Structures are given as C-alpha cells and as structure tokens.
Amino acid sequence: MFADIDHLKSTLDTHRPLLPHLVKSLAEDLAIRWTYHSNAIEGNTLTLLETKVVLEGITVGGKSLREHFEAINHKEAIDYVYELCDRNEPLSEWHIKNLHGLVLKNIDPDNAGRYRCANVIITGASHTPPEHFLLNERMGELVAWYETKTNLHPIEKACQLHTDFVIIHPFIDGNGRTARLLLNLELIKHGYPPCIITVDKRLVYYEAIDDWATTGNRHKFLTLIHDCMMEGFGVYQKLGIV
Numbered sequence: 348m349f350a351d352i353d354h355l356k357s358t359l360d361t362h363r364p365l366l367p368h369l370v371k372s373l374a375e376d377l378a379i380r381w382t383y384h385s386n387a388i389e390g391n392t393l394t395l396l397e398t399k400v401v402l403e404g405i406t407v408g409g410k411s412l413r414e415h416f417e418a419i420n421h422k423e424a425i426d427y428v429y430e431l432c433d434r435n436e437p438l439s440e441w442h443i444k445n446l447h448g449l450v451l452k453n454i455d456p457d458n459a460g461r462y463r464c465a466n467v468i469i470t471g472a473s474h475t476p477p478e479h480f481l482l483n484e485r486m487g488e489l490v491a492w493y494e495t496k497t498n499l500h501p502i503e504k505a506c507q508l509h510t511d512f513v514i515i516h517p518f519i520d521g522n523g524r525t526a527r528l529l530l531n532l533e534l535i536k537h538g539y540p541p542c543i544i545t546v547d548k549r550l551v552y553y554e555a556i557d558d559w560a561t562t563g564n565r566h567k568f569l570t571l572i573h574d575c576m577m578e579g580f581g582v583y584q585k586l587g588i589v
C-alpha cells in the first residue's frame with residue numbers, strides 16, 4: 348500500500364543532504380503548514396498567513412491570546428519532535444507528557460502534561476475512551492507495544508501509534524494535536540517527510556478514526572495518510588527533486 352511513497356522516499360534520499368538554505372526554508376514552510384492545519388482541525392481560527400505572522404512573533408488583532416499560544420506552542424512541540432528524533436531515544440510516556448505539556452503550555456497549566464482525572468466522551472464518536480483510572484495501564488501498554496512492534500511498516504506503525512493514542516484519549520484536551528505530533532515523530536524517525544492532515548479532510552479523518560476504533564477497519568485511515576503523504580511530496584516534485 349505504501350510502495351509508491353517508499354519509491355518517492357528513495358528518490359528523495361538520493362538527493363540528500365539537500366542544500367542547507369533549502370533545508371531551512373522547507374522546514375519553515377512545513378512548520379507553518381503543519382501548525383496551521385493541526386490547529387485549524389481543532390477550531391483555531393488563525394489563517395495560514397496569520398499563523399506565519401504569529402510564529403514570527405507578531406500579534407494578530409482580533410484573535411484571542413489562546414489562539415496565539417496554540418500556534419506558538421505547536422511550533423515548540425514540532426521542535427521537540429525533531430529533538431527527540433535527533434536524540435534517537437526510545438519513546439516513553441515521559442516524552443508523550445512533555446509533548447502534551449508543550450501543546451497546552453500557558454493555556455491549561457493544571458492539565459498540561461498530565462493524564463486526565465475524569466472520564467470523557469468524544470463528540471460524534473461511537474467509541475468511548477477508557478475510564479480515567481485505567482489510563483496509566485493503557486498508556487503503559489501502548490508504549491510497550493510501540494517498543495516491541497518492530498516488524499510493521501513504519502507508516503503503519505505511525506498510524507497505529509496515532510490512532511491507539513486517540514482511542515485512549517489520555518488527556519482532557521489536546522489529544523488530537525498530540526496524536527498528530529506522534530504520527531509525525533514516527534515518520535520523521537524513519538526518514539519520511541511529515542504528514543500534514545489538512546483541515547479540509549477533517550471529516551474523513553474523524554470518520555477514519557471512528558471506523559478503526561469501532562470495527563478495527565484501518566483501511567480508511569491508512570488511505571487518508573497515504574494520500575496526505577503523497578500530497579506532502581508535492582513540494583519536492585515542484586522543486587524537481589522527486
């Protein structure tokens with residue numbers, strides 16, 4: 348299912364290392380688009396250009412402080428994802444909590460980086476996340492699965508990490524953004540360009556998670572990620588690299 352992506356990745360790899368100025372501008376462009384789309388999926392109303400301006404340190408009139416923090420925090424969380432990839436440490440619950448801590452920094456200090464102490468329902472979802480007192484156990488199992496599951500294709504593993512995480516929904520808020528950061532952590536670790544689930548695909552994204560959570564059918568989700576990753580290679584195609 349991912350043979351075409353693996354082919355594009357191999358072609359891209361033959362051009363590495365890319366020129367430093369190209370790496371820098373690609374990384375900046377990616378961080379802005381990733382931040383914009385991931386926050387927009389959760390209802391942040393900053394536009395792509397406003398997100399870019401906020402990440403340059405400028406405030407946008409008429410937008411709440413929270414929306415500003417959501418953009419700034421998300422960029423910090425992306426930086427942390429790259430740092431973790433560089434350090435090549437095994438993923439732990441501590442890393443996941445740190446990532447979430449950045450997502451909710453200055454927004455909800457009581458819950459940033461802490462598993463929820465209450466039960467939650469996900470609006471529109473057929474599936475109910477586990478009760479709060481089971482979270483330590485379920486997250487421990489997720490990380491243990493992640494450590495031992497070495498024979499899965501990296502894209503499938505990234506998808507499963509993302510989806511098992513949102514099915515558990517360990518935090519009171521910020522689960523979606525943290526899950527998409529984890530998805531990309533796994534992809535980047537294996538040398539793939541990050542996958543941006545664009546806001547126009549929000550409904551398909553939610554339906555795909557619901558399918559997976561309720562019937563175990565992963566096809567819709569894997570297809571969505573396949574398509575988003577193919578789109579992600581568009582920028583390299585425009586540059587004539589792949």
Ligand SMILES: Nc1ncnc2c1ncn2[C@@H]1O[C@H](COP(=O)(O)OP(=O)(O)OP(=O)(O)O)[C@@H](O)[C@H]1O
Pocket residue numbers: 388389469470471472473474513514518519520521522523524525526553554556557560
């Ligand atoms: N049926 C579902 N089952 C489990 N998780 C789902 C389902 N549908 C969507 N999600 C995930 O839950 C996220 C939204 O969860 P929620 O409404 O609780 O927001 P949140 O926890 O505030 O996190 P964030 O604001 O970053 O998403 C979505 O972005 C998606 O990743």
